[in-house]
Amino acid sequence: MALYDIRVIGDPVLKKRARAVEEVDSALVRLARGMVETMYGASGIGLAAPQVGVGKRLFVWDVGAGPRIIVNPEIVESDGEWTFEEGCLSIPGLAWDVVRPKQVHVVGRDLDGNEMSIEADELEARLFQHELDHLDGTLLIEHLDDDTRKAALRALRQSGVGPPLAPPAPSTDGGLRLP
Numbered sequence: 001m002a003l004y005d006i007r008v009i010g011d012p013v014l015k016k017r018a019r020a021v022e023e024v025d026s027a028l029v030r031l032a033r034g035m036v037e038t039m040y041g042a043s044g045i046g047l048a049a050p051q052v053g054v055g056k057r058l059f060v061w062d063v064g065a066g067p068r069i070i071v072n073p074e075i076v077e078s079d080g081e082w083t084f085e086e087g088c089l090s091i092p093g094l095a096w097d098v099v100r101p102k103q104v105h106v107v108g109r110d111l112d113g114n115e116m117s118i119e120a121d122e123l124e125a126r127l128f129q130h131e132l133d134h135l136d137g138t139l140l141i142e143h144l145d146d147d148t149r150k151a152a153l154r155a156l157r158q159s160g161v162g163p164p165l166a167p168p169a170p171s172t173d174g175g176l177r178l179p
């Protein structure tokens with residue numbers, strides 16, 4: 001089973017809303033299995049299709065009960081509030097405390113077309129919200145406040161990851177411009 005390259009922040013595929021899966025064919029099954037292997041290879045607990053460059057609405061996860069796959073997932077209900085340190089395979093090496101709902105109810109389909117309905121709490125609920133974000137083109141850093149996000153982008157650039165530097169804003173006040 002081939003492993004996929006995991007796309008990292010700055011890759012445009014991570015900012016696009018993924019399309020609904022119309023049909024589960026053998027290519028999609030291969031994709032899902034490859035995603036599971038890729039997730040394990042990266043020691044992750046969840047991986048969404050855009051993270052391997054595929055703009056389709058599915059993700060895989062394993063919070064200790066074996067690999068699971070869901071197609072066209074939706075959060076139909078969420079409740080509570082929980083702060084937890086959250087990282088992302090597409091934002092290597094960084095993690096932040098992020099507040100999100102504590103419980104979610106997710107529905108979708110498995111690879112055989114059967115309905116899935118999962119009431120999740122804490123870690124699994126967190127994971128579902130994180131992966132759903134990926135399917136909507138939202139990255140974890142968008143949940144951070146401005147200062148924390150800027151610091152994160154600086155740290156990523158210093159480690160050679162991340163979006164290209166924006167050109168410096170033109171100086172309008174005659175102040176010092178740094179390169």
Ligand code: ZN
Pocket residue numbers: 087088089090130134140
């Ligand atoms: Zn992620």
